[in-house]
Amino acid sequence: MKKDFFQTIYNSPHIGKTDYEEIAKAHSQMDVRSGSLLLEEGKIASEFYIIEKGLFRSFVYDYDGNEVTTEFYGPKELLIESFSLFHRSPSMENFQALSNGTVWKIEYQLFQQLLGKIEGLREWGRTWATSHLFIIKKRSIKMLTMNATDRYLNLLNERPQIIRQVPLKFIASYLGITDTSLSRIRKEIVTT
Amino acid sequence: MKKDFFQTIYNSPHIGKTDYEEIAKAHSQMDVRSGSLLLEEGKIASEFYIIEKGLFRSFVYDYDGNEVTTEFYGPKELLIESFSLFHRSPSMENFQALSNGTVWKIEYQLFQQLLGKIEGLREWGRTWATSHLFIIKKRSIKMLTMNATDRYLNLLNERPQIIRQVPLKFIASYLGITDTSLSRIRKEIVTT
DNA sequence: AGTATTTCTTGCCATATGGAAAGAGTATCC
DNA sequence: GGATACTCTTTCCATATGGCAAGAAATACT
Incomplete structure (x- = not known):
């Protein structure tokens, strides 16, 4: 069931059943073909995605113009360039599908509206941000050590x-x- | 003036003058001697710091037990292990003073109360988190490229x-x- | 099936970085 | 002022990784 999927994604004890229905309604399903780009460097992210099926990657270009893969993403993970999305600034990264897949898309405006309405979603956002920060820090430490x-x-x-x-x-x-x-x-x- | 300092730090158009007074009151000044540790790996962060004067670093230990410096911090920067602080989990990092200095300390509980009262501070927090994420991503990309x-x-x-x-x-x-x-x-x- | 394209491996040699240890330089402390 | 502890540089040699190019293997296209 669609609602259950979003309950797993935006998992928080302070989000109610009707909230999840509203959240679910705000997302639209989208099929993606292998190789296609969901976000390109320099463009402002206007939406983000939750992966239902398929494999994706994010990448940047280094000074010599070579692609550098920064992360891989699979089912139930978020494809989001949070800085670009929330600061309305050009994206540093690219998102690319590595296989055919299906994602749930949500527009920036719609998500902001949900954030305004649902306190539990704001809480979920804080948790996501700190956890994500932690993950990236760990990765960057691994690269060093x-x-x-x-x-x-x-x-x-x-x-x-x-x-x-x-x-x-x-x-x-x-x-x-x-x-x-x-x-x-x-x-x-x-x-x- | 003390209030001005916090206005610079927690800079947000949606925080009012009286809010800043309350924020300022919640912080206490603290002198730090060169070499001392403000947070140690394994302990749960119960507070965070804003640097007024002095130079600090964060570091972790690698698999061989060597110290690896992860960041340097100067005046007007935050010394915060957000994951440990907000998730009440053991810290991965250490904070150390590299010179004598002065910091403004705020307890977790007190900060949570401020977050509850002041919407502008929550907004500031979101901005801080996404910006910080962006900075760490950029650093980790530099390490790679x-x-x-x-x-x-x-x-x-x-x-x-x-x-x-x-x-x-x-x-x-x-x-x-x-x-x-x-x-x-x-x-x-x-x-x- | 047959061709083109992409992916992966291998060899040769160059360069970057590490480890250990010694010594020079500098700060600190009594 | 001298002893002590850091800090930084240098040398020698080992190891990790890169660049290029060729070929093998796998995959995609028609």
Whole structure:
């Protein structure tokens, strides 16, 4: 059921049943084809997405114009560039579908209206923001303190399905190395 | 004037004069000696700080037990481990004074009360959270896309006073390299 | 099926960074 | 003023990672 899906996503003890119905109504379903972009660098995000089905990634361009994958996203995760969305400023990141999929989209204005009406949703937002901050901090610390092999093993452990479904070059740039190096690391691991 | 200070910190068009008086009253001044810790890993943050004077850093320990500096903080910046504070969970980070200084401290409970009373403060909080998220994302992208020399030059450009005042080993661990490497990089830059 | 495209691996060599240890320089303390 | 503890640089060598290019393997297209 549609309502249950949003209850899982916007999970908070202070959001009531009728609130979830209103939240559900504010989202619209959207099919996405593999490779398509849901947000492009430089544009202002006017909506965000909740993934129902499929695999996605966010990426930026480095100084040499190479794509650098910053995160992978799967079902029940949010595809949101919060700074661009809430500050109405150009996005730094790109969102791309890595497979065909289905997402639930919600417009900025509509979400702001819900935030104004539902205190529990504001609370959910604070929790999301602090948790997300925490996750990004942890990732950035890992980038600093672990070597490439350990980062790969860590990803393999935490998100095995990513490794299986995603082309090596995206995984490599996510780990901060070249696809050549990742290929060598894989070989090393297999033979160990 | 004390109130002006907090007006600069919690800057928001929707916070009134009397609100700022109440906010100012909720903070207490505290002198800090160089080297002392304001928060330790594993403890639950029960307060946060606004820096009036002095230089601070946050750091974590890597798998080998080495300290890794995650950020530097100067006057008018917040020393806050938001996840620990708002989720009442053990802190991942440590806060340390790198010089003698003065901070304004506010207790969790007191801040929660202010948040409950002042809508403008909640709005300020949302802005702070999204901006902070953005800053950390940018930093983590820099770690991925720039080499050590460029990261050093970038820091030198953005926060020259850090380079002048902070021991090289802290800067090195912030950049994700050893002090030996940073020393070599410095030499290379001077002769170029 | 057959061709084109993408993905992955491998080899060779260059460069960046690390680890350990020694020594020089600087600040601190009594 | 001298002892002590930091701080920073330097050297030697080891290891990790990158760049390029070729080829193999897998996948997509018609």
